């Protein structure tokens with residue numbers, strides 16, 4: 001079975017007009033691909049007719065409040081998905097042409113006489129020959145987002161449309177992890193597994209950087225003795241970091257990254273990008289990753305033996321969230337219970353204003 005998020009198999013096959021359809025041309029739009037056993041049979045005729053009747057609803061979707069769990073990310077919009085609906089069967093292009101004409105079909109019909117495409121999508125029964133009625137929703141990148149194997153025609157088109165609506169809604173919303181991330185301070189001292197920490201660092205390491213210079217460097221501190229020494233170099237306001245089972249020192253230097261002639265040095269920017277991805281990954285894994293600037297740089301650098309020319313850009317407190325925040329100061333409790341504070345978009349965003 002094809003897995004969710006998997007890149008859908010590519011194909012190049014003839015449609016009922018004898019034109020070659022290259023699946024790579026579908027990239028950029030949502031696509032519904034469905035496999036049916038045989039043109040003109042009652043079930044397949046019904047399926048193709050129903051998909052044809054709903055084509056316009058698939059290609060232009062009204063999405064409202066995609067994420068009603070959060071007022072911050074709710075929205076209402078009309079999305080031109082441009083969704084194509086492609087029916088694939090082992091029939092010949094000529095048979096499919098007659099099938100379209102007789103039933104006024106509007107979906108794309110593709111001939112797969114050798115069942116190559118069906119095999120690639122695992123839409124074959126155990127005998128390796130009969131078609132297993134199946135449907136897939138592919139996203140704009142051509143990734144499988146939802147699949148149905150062993151489809152029953154009744155009610156199916158409605159469930160696929162509902163599936164597409166849900167996927168497009170989720171895709172249009174602000175990314176769930178970005179929306180949920182906060183600089184939380186109620187961190188549990190519960191120890192973290194090193195492989196989890198490694199995955200979080202890997203997410204950071206997959207960030208983009210100028211010329212792929214990868215300027216970021218991380219030291220993960222998870223041993224009590226060293227943590228206790230580092231705690232002595234935190235200001236009073238960052239008392240909450242002492243609970244964290246892991247502190248990550250993030251450092252870099254100018255020479256690690258692009259330095260352009262006009263004075264732009266990219267090491268801070270690129271390391272910052274990596275830390276942003278780290279926070280997103282940690283949020284997804286149910287962990288707090290809170291970067292700070294409040295620490296004595298010299299004290300930390302000496303203890304961690306970070307060379308003089310390096311900048312300790314940030315220290316990240318990492319750990320499981322704690323439901324009970326009573327150990328936090330009243331001010332910190334309040335900040336975390338309030339909604340996210342941000343300037344109005346108009347203060348940080350303007351659109352091009354070109355005038356002759």
Ligand SMILES: Cc1cc2nc3c(=O)[nH]c(=O)nc-3n(C[C@H](O)[C@H](O)[C@H](O)COP(=O)(O)O)c2cc1C
Pocket residue numbers: 181182183184237238291292293294295314340341
């Ligand atoms: C570079 C940097 C330094 C920060 N330093 C501290 C700090 O020393 N102590 C602290 O409690 N929070 C610190 N924060 C957290 C910010 O205060 C927090 O990100 C900001 O208020 C926005 O809130 P939010 O992240 O919950 O959206 C820092 C964040 C960044 C990115």
